[in-house]
């Protein structure tokens with residue numbers, strides 16, 4: 001195995017583009033190293049991105065948005081009070097990943113690029129309308145997060161492309177988000193269903209909402225019909241019921257011992273209602 005420590009993303013991309021065998025980028029390593037040690041994936045080229053300047057930085061942009069470097073650990077996000085105040089739902093996804101030890105390493109970008117439909121950090125990013133910056137042989141491009149997952153363990157990134165960081169939009173006034181997941185135990189488990197909701201209010205009326213489901217389809221899924229079900233409402237019980245129906249209708253889950261199709265489909269509606277209620281309350285300033 002060739003272990004590389006490039007000092008720029010351009011070099012990281014060039015190494016990946018020139019590699020002919022199995023290639024992995026090494027961020028926190030909480031997926032890569034587990035796969036390596038269990039002989040699931042043995043990379044020919046392992047490209048450690050942590051020597052690249054700025055890669056561990058959380059930056060508040062001038063427009064009020066945020067930039068999360070590709071090697072920022074989940075724990076560093078939860079320890080950034082202003083980020084938690086702006087985007088509590090996005091941060092609580094990473095706060096659910098693994099244990100304290102795992103959170104000290106696991107990154108948002110690694111969570112996205114591992115390609116799990118159950119990734120806890122991804123629904124909150126998509127609900128927030130985040131983009132990632134991608135550098136590759138053709139130069140740099142900005143891509144909506146929902147365009148990255150391609151199926152279990154797969155992304156739409158081309159050979160030689162590497163993500164430099166996540167761009168979170170400005171929170172703006174009267175917005176709130178939330179992420180909830182169902183697992184059969186209290187921690188250290190993979191989501192059976194996950195749901196993130198991000199919305200904005202004008203007074204008591206929701207003007208715009210994005211609802212995203214995890215673990216109920218081959219990829220994390222943005223469900224526009226679910227957002228439309230609560231836009232223009234005060235989140236009354238009829239709107240919540242419409243939301244639940246739209247969320248459940250978007251499910252195409254697997255059937256396994258951790259959750260039947262029927263169970264996952266039902267829970268998606270329940271979690272959508274609960275996450276929307278928390279996001280609504282945060283948007284109105286009733287709840288942190």
Ligand SMILES: Cc1cc2nc3c(=O)[nH]c(=O)nc-3n(C[C@H](O)[C@H](O)[C@H](O)COP(=O)(O)OP(=O)(O)OC[C@H]3O[C@@H](n4cnc5c(N)ncnc54)[C@H](O)[C@@H]3O)c2cc1C
Nearest residue numbers: 025027028029030031032098106107110111113119120163
């Ligand atoms: C005990 C344990 C518990 C866990 N619990 C959870 C959980 O509850 N929820 C959950 O969602 N996940 C969980 N995970 C999985 C894992 O921790 C997360 O997916 C984590 O966010 C991965 O981030 P990382 O930085 O460690 O990624 P890495 O392992 O470094 O990389 C993961 C993948 O992303 C690619 N990659 C990394 N950086 C880049 C980049 N800059 N550009 C392009 N591709 C890149 C790599 O090539 C690799 O394919 C758990 C893992 C363990 C070991």
